[in-house]
Amino acid sequence: MDIGRDAHGIESLNRYALEQVVALCSDGILIVDAKDPSLAVVYVNAAYEGLTGYSVDELAGQGWSMVRRDGEGEPELQRLKAAIGRAEPCRVIVPDLRKDGTSWVAQVSVEPLHTANGDLEYFLCTQKPAVTLDVALNGEAAIGPTELVESCSELSLLRRELGRARQKIATLDRIDPATGLLRLSHFHETLHRDLAIARRDRLFVTVFVFTIVEFDVYRQTFGSKAADSCQRMIGAQIMRTLRRAGDLCARYDESTLIAAVVGQAPEEVRHLTQQIADNVRKLGLHNPHAKLGRHIAIRSAVVGCPPATQDDVEMLIARALAELQGETGATRAALVS
Numbered sequence: 001m002d003i004g005r006d007a008h009g010i011e012s013l014n015r016y017a018l019e020q021v022v023a024l025c026s027d028g029i030l031i032v033d034a035k036d037p038s039l040a041v042v043y044v045n046a047a048y049e050g051l052t053g054y055s056v057d058e059l060a061g062q063g064w065s066m067v068r069r070d071g072e073g074e075p076e077l078q079r080l081k082a083a084i085g086r087a088e089p090c091r092v093i094v095p096d097l098r099k100d101g102t103s104w105v106a107q108v109s110v111e112p113l114h115t116a117n118g119d120l121e122y123f124l125c126t127q128k129p130a131v132t133l134d135v136a137l138n139g140e141a142a143i144g145p146t147e148l149v150e151s152c153s154e155l156s157l158l159r160r161e162l163g164r165a166r167q168k169i170a171t172l173d174r175i176d177p178a179t180g181l182l183r184l185s186h187f188h189e190t191l192h193r194d195l196a197i198a199r200r201d202r203l204f205v206t207v208f209v210f211t212i213v214e215f216d217v218y219r220q221t222f223g224s225k226a227a228d229s230c231q232r233m234i235g236a237q238i239m240r241t242l243r244r245a246g247d248l249c250a251r252y253d254e255s256t257l258i259a260a261v262v263g264q265a266p267e268e269v270r271h272l273t274q275q276i277a278d279n280v281r282k283l284g285l286h287n288p289h290a291k292l293g294r295h296i297a298i299r300s301a302v303v304g305c306p307p308a309t310q311d312d313v314e315m316l317i318a319r320a321l322a323e324l325q326g327e328t329g330a331t332r333a334a335l336v337s
Contacts, residue, residue: 028052028127030064034087034112034120037240038063042122051106051127053099064125066096066108080108085244087112087120093130105130178228179251181235187250187258192313194246194262195305202307206266208259208273209320210238210300214290215255221289230285230296231257237279241272256324258317266304273300299324 022029028048032039041059049055067081076092083090091109098104107130113122174186182190191205198205212218212234219227231251238249238259249259261269277298285296301324305311311319 026128030059030125030127031113032064032123032125034123036063037243039067039084039123040064048127051098051104051129052096066094066125080110082244082246084110084123096127176251179232179235181232181257182248182250184250184252184258187248187260188313190248191260191316194248194260195311195313195316198262198305199307203263204265204307205305205316206261206264206269206302207305207316207320208238208261208269208300208302209252209317209324210234210257210259210273210276210298211324212255212257213292213297213299214287215296217290218285218287218296219254221287227254233283233285234280234296234298237283238276241276241279242269252317252321256321258320265306266302270302273302276300301326 023045025045026047028051029043029045030041030048031043033042040061040063044054044056044059066077067084069077074094076094080090080092080094089109089111091107093105093107096104096106106127109126111124112120113124115121174183175181176183191207195205197203212230215227215230218230235249235251235257238257239247242249242259242261244261247259247261249257252258277300280296280298283296286294287296288294301320303316303320303323305316
C-alpha cells in the first residue's frame with residue numbers, strides 16, 4: 001500500500017482509513033476541546049470505552065473527568081494540569097476509577113493539537129494500564145498482568161491517600177478553611193516571590209481585585225456560613241477562568257477577593273474579568289434585599305506591574321484597590337443619576 005513519499009508520510013491515507021486506525025488502536029484515545037475551560041470530550045475510541053466502562057454517549061460534551069479532580073496530594077495529576085495550562089505535552093502515571101467503581105493505574109499522555117495556522121484546538125489524550133515499579137517480582141513469581149495492575153492500583157491509591165493527608169497538614173497554614181482560598185498572608189508571601197522572579201525574567205505581574213456588590217446585605221440576610229460559601233463559589237469561578245496552575249486567589253476581606261497572574265500583561269487578561277463577572281451572575285445567588293440588583297454580582301479592577309517597576313506587594317495591591325474604589329464609585333454615581 002502506498003502511504004506517501006516516505007515511511008512517515010500520510011498524504012495518500014484518506015480520512016476513513018485514519019479513523020479506522022484510531023478506532024482499532026489498543027490504547028484508549030480521548031480528544032478534548034482545548035478552547036473549552038472544562039476540556040469537553042469530542043471523541044473517544046472503543047479501547048477507551050473498554051478501559052473505563054463509560055460509553056461515548058455518556059462522555060460526549062462532558063468535561064474530562066481527569067482534570068476535574070482537585071489534584072490535592074497527587075503531584076502527577078498536578079503536573080498534568082500544569083502542562084495542559086501551558087499547552088505542553090505530558091506523560092504521567094495516575095490512579096483512576098472505572099464506571100463500576102473498580103480502580104486501576106493509568107499511564108496518561110497528553111499532546112496539544114494545533115490548526116494549520118498554529119492555533120491550539122484540541123488535546124489528544126491516550127490512556128493505557130501502567131505497570132509501575134511499586135511491585136517487585138522475583139524470577140519465580142507467577143503473577144498475571146491483571147493482578148499486577150490491581151496490586152499497583154491498591155498501592156498507588158494508598159499512597160494517594162497518604163499524600164492527601166500530608167498535603168492537608170502542610171496546607172493548614174496557607175488555606176482559609178471557610179472559603180478554600182489562600183490566606184492573605186500566604187498570598188503576600190507567594191506574590192513577593194513571584195515579583196522577584198518576574199523582575200529577573202522580565203515578565204509582567206498582573207493583579208485583579210473583585211468586590212462583591214452589597215455583600216454586607218447578603219451576609220446580614222443569610223449569615224456568615226452562606227457568605228463564606230458564596231465567596232468560595234466566586235473564588236472557584238476566578239480560578240476556573242484563570243486556569244493556570246501558578247495563578248493565585250485569596251480572600252482579601254469580607255467582601256473582596258484578590259488574584260494574581262505572572263507572565264501576562266493587563267491588556268492580555270482584562271477581558272477575563274467580564275467572563276468571571278458573567279459566570280458569577282450565572283450562579284444565580286439571590287440577594288433579595290440589595291438595592292442595586294437582586295442577585296450577587298461583582299465589580300473588578302486590574303493593574304499591572306511591568307518588569308522595570310519596583311512596586312512591592314503592598315504597593316501593587318494598594319494600586320489595585322484604589323482603582324477598584326474609583327471604578328465602584330463611578331458606577332454607583334451613574335446608577336444614582
